[in-house]
Amino acid sequence: MKLSKMHIKTLREVPAEAEIPSHILLLRTGMIRKLASGIYGFMPFGWRSVRKIEDIIRQEMDAAGGQEIHMSAIQPAELWQESGRWFAYGPELWRVKDRGGRDFCLGPTHEEIFTDIVRNDVSSYRQLPMNLYQIQTKYRDEARPRFGLMRSREFIMKDAYSFDRDFEGLDKSYDEMYKAYEKIFTRCGLTFRPVEADTGAIGGSNSHEFTALSEVGESEIAYCEKCSMAATTERAECVDAAAETESMLALEEVNTPGTKTIDEVAAFLGLDKTKTIKALLFVTYDDEGKEKEYVAAFVRGDRELNMTKLINALNIPEHAIEFADEEKMAAATGCVGGFTGPMGLHDCKIVVDSELPGLRNLCVGANKENYHIKNMNYGRDYEGDIVTDLKLLKEGDPCPVCGAPVKHARGIEVGQVFKLGTKYSESMNAIYKDENQKDRLIVMGCYGIGVTRTLSAIVEQHHDENGIIWPMSVAPYHVIITLVKPGDEEQAAVAEKIYDELMREGVEVLLDDRNERPGVKFKDADLLGIPVRITVGKRAPEGIVEYKLRRDNDKEEKTVEEAIKAAVEIVKAEK
Ligand code: ATP
Numbered sequence: 001m002k003l004s005k006m007h008i009k010t011l012r013e014v015p016a017e018a019e020i021p022s023h024i025l026l027l028r029t030g031m032i033r034k035l036a037s038g039i040y041g042f043m044p045f046g047w048r049s050v051r052k053i054e055d056i057i058r059q060e061m062d063a064a065g066g067q068e069i070h071m072s073a074i075q076p077a078e079l080w081q082e083s084g085r086w087f088a089y090g091p092e093l094w095r096v097k098d099r100g101g102r103d104f105c106l107g108p109t110h111e112e113i114f115t116d117i118v119r120n121d122v123s124s125y126r127q128l129p130m131n132l133y134q135i136q137t138k139y140r141d142e143a144r145p146r147f148g149l150m151r152s153r154e155f156i157m158k159d160a161y162s163f164d165r166d167f168e169g170l171d172k173s174y175d176e177m178y179k180a181y182e183k184i185f186t187r188c189g190l191t192f193r194p195v196e197a198d199t200g201a202i203g204g205s206n207s208h209e210f211t212a213l214s215e216v217g218e219s220e221i222a223y224c225e226k227c228s229m230a231a232t233t234e235r236a237e238c239v240d241a242a243a244e245t246e247s248m249l250a251l252e253e254v255n256t257p258g259t260k261t262i263d264e265v266a267a268f269l270g271l272d273k274t275k276t277i278k279a280l281l282f283v284t285y286d287d288e289g290k291e292k293e294y295v296a297a298f299v300r301g302d303r304e305l306n307m308t309k310l311i312n313a314l315n316i317p318e319h320a321i322e323f324a325d326e327e328k329m330a331a332a333t334g335c336v337g338g339f340t341g342p343m344g345l346h347d348c349k350i351v352v353d354s355e356l357p358g359l360r361n362l363c364v365g366a367n368k369e370n371y372h373i374k375n376m377n378y379g380r381d382y383e384g385d386i387v388t389d390l391k392l393l394k395e396g397d398p399c400p401v402c403g404a405p406v407k408h409a410r411g412i413e414v415g416q417v418f419k420l421g422t423k424y425s426e427s428m429n430a431i432y433k434d435e436n437q438k439d440r441l442i443v444m445g446c447y448g449i450g451v452t453r454t455l456s457a458i459v460e461q462h463h464d465e466n467g468i469i470w471p472m473s474v475a476p477y478h479v480i481i482t483l484v485k486p487g488d489e490e491q492a493a494v495a496e497k498i499y500d501e502l503m504r505e506g507v508e509v510l511l512d513d514r515n516e517r518p519g520v521k522f523k524d525a526d527l528l529g530i531p532v533r534i535t536v537g538k539r540a541p542e543g544i545v546e547y548k549l550r551r552d553n554d555k556e557e558k559t560v561e562e563a564i565k566a567a568v569e570i571v572k573a574e575k
């Protein structure tokens, strides 16, 4: 393609809301264009890279036995009501009505639709296993769309669903998808780590996230260098502190004026924070959005509450819980903001972290303004309605598998695989007849890749101060020929010759024949990040051009033939 004929609009200035490199660069290169908050369109270069990612996914999904189909983005509410997610998915579900008032949603994911297809079409064990997938536009009315394609309200996802006869079959399907994902993200040029993940609103038992490592990522992962433990911090188990053996001392109410935080009370009483208990107060909501109950969660003072673990313990959707209004909760339960403890609380669910029962003589709020109680002991003085691990695994905490101190890293979740089991086949009655004509539930898995988020993640990992540095496999074009003086006939002829020959070799090539200053062209070539640049300038009449890889600093003079050969070779090796 000749740049003089192309629709290209690079920007010198980008809107201030673009904070991270991938968002800035995708806007500056003109690859994406914003239509509304979290809604983007793709311009020629951007769309070419999206399609390359899609092609890689398609090839690996097909190789793993997937069959591509394409479903509508619009889904009837009835299917979501059947699975129970019309409520569970919450305000992220983009609901719409048709002119007759019938409810629909713009699909954020397609478990219901694929389960519906399979329950209608599959009747015998002979038709299983099966893996269906699509690459399709998804909608989620995110509370905080941000970072461009990273968290948008409309995005492209590859979603696959596996259907097996039994759990053994599911394990195999899951494993195949896991391996296909490793190939896909490797081919996309990403440095990534598969980590154990929470199953969230989609449900199911077992899950991994594929995390592209990046400082700007919204996922926090914990991993161990001594063993293979790696999990999102949401999911990671946290080892309880060893149970203490000291004898229980008598309760003691102490005056602690104005000490509302753990830091304040620990400092005031001269206690280590590990000798205190922290309270966190919540209210939950029912299916109709009405207040359901108050919840007080207790963890050791130096720990942090892991919200995902609390939500899972309560078995409620993420959107059905909020921090409580302390005054309102006080009237109903007897808690006192800043001085809440488990003793004497009423009409409130008490959730206690699993290590607290083993600890002795802790200090906690007295449910009385300006007072704490010392020597509080589980069993003797208070009990929990639920006792479970509620702790966030912090950097340096012992690894739940081997005990070595864990490390933390940030990353971008580019894909996730789930073992759904029979969650959807049960609620939607997807059954097949086995060898003995007995009805059995189909066992399912689901597997997502954020195609457009992957594009952002690639840019995040491959750029410098001058622009993007595309890996060959996903570059919008492989080679850019920079023609220094388009008016010079000899230069133009050499550039055209290289252009024609590269195209004949199947190389995707751009010819920058615009009437622009060379400096502008070099800047744009760097910004766009085309992997190979061949500059045709002064020495063209002698058959000499300049050859440069975007990822390297040095340039080399080569004959026209050498430059063509080098370009063809590197493109073939890396595309
Ligand atoms: P997140 O935790 O980031 O909100 P999720 O776990 O809800 O994502 P999944 O339901 O697992 O996402 O969706 C599959 C994939 O789709 C994700 O791994 C991610 O790559 C992509 N994705 C999810 N939400 C968005 C979004 N708002 N914008 C762009 N891509 C997204």
Ligand code: MG
Pocket (backbone or CB within 6 Å): 209, 413, 415, 416
């Ligand atoms: Mg996910």
